[in-house]
Amino acid sequence: MAGFSDIVGQEQIKEQLQGSIREKRIAHAYILNGESRSGKEFIAKIFVQTLQCEQQGEEPCGECRSCRQVKSGNHPDIIYVPHEKPNTFSVDDVREKINDTVDIKPYASPYKVYIIPEAEKMTPQAQNAILKTIEEPPEYVVFILMTTGTDMLLPTILSRCIVLNMKPVRDDEMRSYLINVLHVQESRAEICIAFARGNVGRAKALAESEDFSKIRTGALSLLKNIREMDSNEVMESLKEIRTYGFDINDYLDIMVVWYRDVLLFKATHDMNHLIFRDEITSIQKVAQVSNYEGIEEILQALENARRRLKNAVAEDLTMSLLLMTIQENQGK
Numbered sequence: 001m002a003g004f005s006d007i008v009g010q011e012q013i014k015e016q017l018q019g020s021i022r023e024k025r026i027a028h029a030y031i032l033n034g035e036s037r038s039g040k041e042f043i044a045k046i047f048v049q050t051l052q053c054e055q056q057g058e059e060p061c062g063e064c065r066s067c068r069q070v071k072s073g074n075h076p077d078i079i080y081v082p083h084e085k086p087n088t089f090s091v092d093d094v095r096e097k098i099n100d101t102v103d104i105k106p107y108a109s110p111y112k113v114y115i116i117p118e119a120e121k122m123t124p125q126a127q128n129a130i131l132k133t134i135e136e137p138p139e140y141v142v143f144i145l146m147t148t149g150t151d152m153l154l155p156t157i158l159s160r161c162i163v164l165n166m167k168p169v170r171d172d173e174m175r176s177y178l179i180n181v182l183h184v185q186e187s188r189a190e191i192c193i194a195f196a197r198g199n200v201g202r203a204k205a206l207a208e209s210e211d212f213s214k215i216r217t218g219a220l221s222l223l224k225n226i227r228e229m230d231s232n233e234v235m236e237s238l239k240e241i242r243t244y245g246f247d248i249n250d251y252l253d254i255m256v257v258w259y260r261d262v263l264l265f266k267a268t269h270d271m272n273h274l275i276f277r278d279e280i281t282s283i284q285k286v287a288q289v290s291n292y293e294g295i296e297e298i299l300q301a302l303e304n305a306r307r308r309l310k311n312a313v314a315e316d317l318t319m320s321l322l323l324m325t326i327q328e329n330q331g332k
Contacts (some may be wrong), residue, residue, distance in 0.1 A: 002042070002045075002046060003046060003050070003059040003060055003062075004017070004018055004046055004050070004058070004059055005059065006046075007039065007042065007043060007046065008039070008169055008173055008174065008177045008200045009039075009167065009168075009169035009170060009173050009174075009200065010039065010043065010166060010167060010169070012164075012167070013032075013043060013164045013166070014043075016162075016164065017043075017047050017164075018050075018058050021050055021051065021058055022058055026051065026111070026142060027142070027161075027162045028134065028137045028141060028142060028143065029134045029137075029142070029143040029144075029145070029160060029161040029162070030047075030142075030143070030144050030145070030161060030162050030163075030164060031119070031144075031145045031146075031147060031150065031153075031158070031161045031162070031163045031164065032044055032144060032145070032146045032147070032164050032166070033146075033147045033148075033149070033150050033163060033164065033165050033166065034148070034165065034166025035148055035166070035199060036148055036201075037199055037200075037201025037202050037205065038166045038199050038200070038201055039166065039200055039201055040146045040166060041117070041146065044115055044144050044146060045070065046060065047144070048070070048078050048111075048113045048115070048142075048144070049066075049067060049070040051109075051110065051111050051113065051142065052066045052067075052070065052075065052077065052078065052109040052110065052111060052113075053066055053067055054066050054067075065108075066108070066109060075109075076106075076107045076108065077106040077107055077108065077109040077111065077112050077113065078113045078115065079097075079101075079112070079113065079114050079115070080115050080117070081093070081097045081098060081114055081115065081116045081117075082097075082117070083118065083121060087121060087312075088121060088123060089116075089118065089119070089121040089122040089123065089126050090123060090125075090126055091123060091125040091126045091128075091129045093126065094122070094126045094129040094130045095129055098114055098130060098133060099129060099130070099133055102114075102133055102137065102138060102141055103138060105138075105140060106140055110140065111140055111141070111142050112138075112140050112141050112142070113141075113142045113143075113144065114141070114142070114143050114144070115144045115146070116143065116144065116145045116146065117146050118146070118147070118148070119145035119146060119147045119153070120147040120148060120149055120150070120151075120152040120153060121152075122152075122153075124154065127153065127154045127156075127157050128154070130143075130157075131154070131156055131157060131160070134157065134160050134161070135160060143161075145157075145161065150163065167198075168197065168198020168199070169198050169199070169200045170198075171193050174189075174192075174193050174196065174198070174200060174203055175189055175190075175193060177200065177203075178192060178193070178203060178204075178207055182204065182207055182208070184207045188207065189207070190275065191206075191216075191257075191275055191276075192206040192207045194257050194275040195250065195253040195254065195257060197253070202250070202253075205250075206250070215250075215251065215254070216254060218237065218240060219251060219254045219255060219258075220254070220258060220276070220279060220282075221237070222234070222237045222238070223255060223258055223259075223286075223326070223330075224282045224286070226323065226326055226327055226330060227327060227330055229327075231320075231324075234323050234327070235320070235323075238319060238323070248309060248315060248319070249306060249309065252302055252305060252306055255302055256299065256302050257275050257276070258276060258279075258283075259295055259298050259299050259302070260275075260299070261274045261275055261276050261279075261283050262283055262286050262287050262290065262295055263287075263292070263295045263296075263299070265280075265283050265284065265287045266287035266290070266292065266295070267292075271283075286330060289330075290329070290330055293329075294329035294330065295329070297325065297329045298325060298326050298329050298330065301321075301322050301325040301326065301329075302322065304322075305318050305319070305321070305322040
């Protein structure tokens with residue numbers, strides 16, 4: 001069973017959580033803040049499993065009744081708090097699932113733990129509803145709020161929680177994990193590392209995806225031929241790639257890596273540090289016909305597209321604008 005030693009990177013968070021367990025100074029509320037798939041859920045599970053473990057060590061034993069319950073997802077004193085609406089965590093969710101149950105003591109463990117995914121989606125009313133409980137909780141209660149950004153949380157919430165910010169995982173740590181633990185081929189591991197940008201969950205998903213090669217081939221085919229394609233052909237190519245079920249941000253990552261390779265080759269004429277070294281002929285061709293300003297404009301457009309998607313701008317509109325910008329600037 002996994003323990004703190006299985007967490008890839010995040011040394012500061014591991015040290016702080018294990019230190020609090022060792023010194024028996026458990027806070028009543030933690031915020032695990034980091035982008036999607038960065039490992040927040042994995043860390044939260046290991047932390048609460050260690051808290052509830054009957055051996056009371058710095059790692060979960062994996063054998064006691066409590067550890068087995070955590071593994072099966074049926075621990076009575078670890079409560080996951082979902083929200084009913086996709087993009088809103090309402091005051092009713094907080095009242096019904098937290099405030100109305102918080103005074104019930106743990107059934108069999110030292111702590112009663114509430115794990116709240118997507119806590120940044122709590123409305124101001126919901127945050128105010130949970131605030132009093134965080135301020136004056138029963139001594140046995142621990143809250144773990146998981147967020148992709150703390151800017152939507154009230155200052156009063158932040159001030160009463162220990163905020164643990166996930167850091168990008170170093171390339172060497174990611175490489176060791178992919179090659180030695182997941183047994184990924186070195187060449188594929190390098191591509192996953194480049195796309196993941198320090199996010200170990202994204203790297204793992206890419207490494208294990210059967211469709212990765214297909215989406216990579218489709219995306220690069222579109223980028224290599226986009227200057228000769230009309231708008232209908234471009235959108236049809238995008239629609240075909242979407243059938244593989246990848247997150248649109250993963251698709252954008254492929255495009256970013258491609259144009260960074262183009263920019264790097266244009267500046268250095270050195271292929272040794274390219275991610276898509278097997279595409280050197282096409283990279284060289286695009287680099288020759290494009291100027292620095294055009295490539296930079298495309299890279300900026302990719303970041304703008306990522307930001308628009310995060311702000312819930314319509315995906316079709318966002319991608320249409322992006323692909324138009326690429327057409328206008330590649331070969332410029």
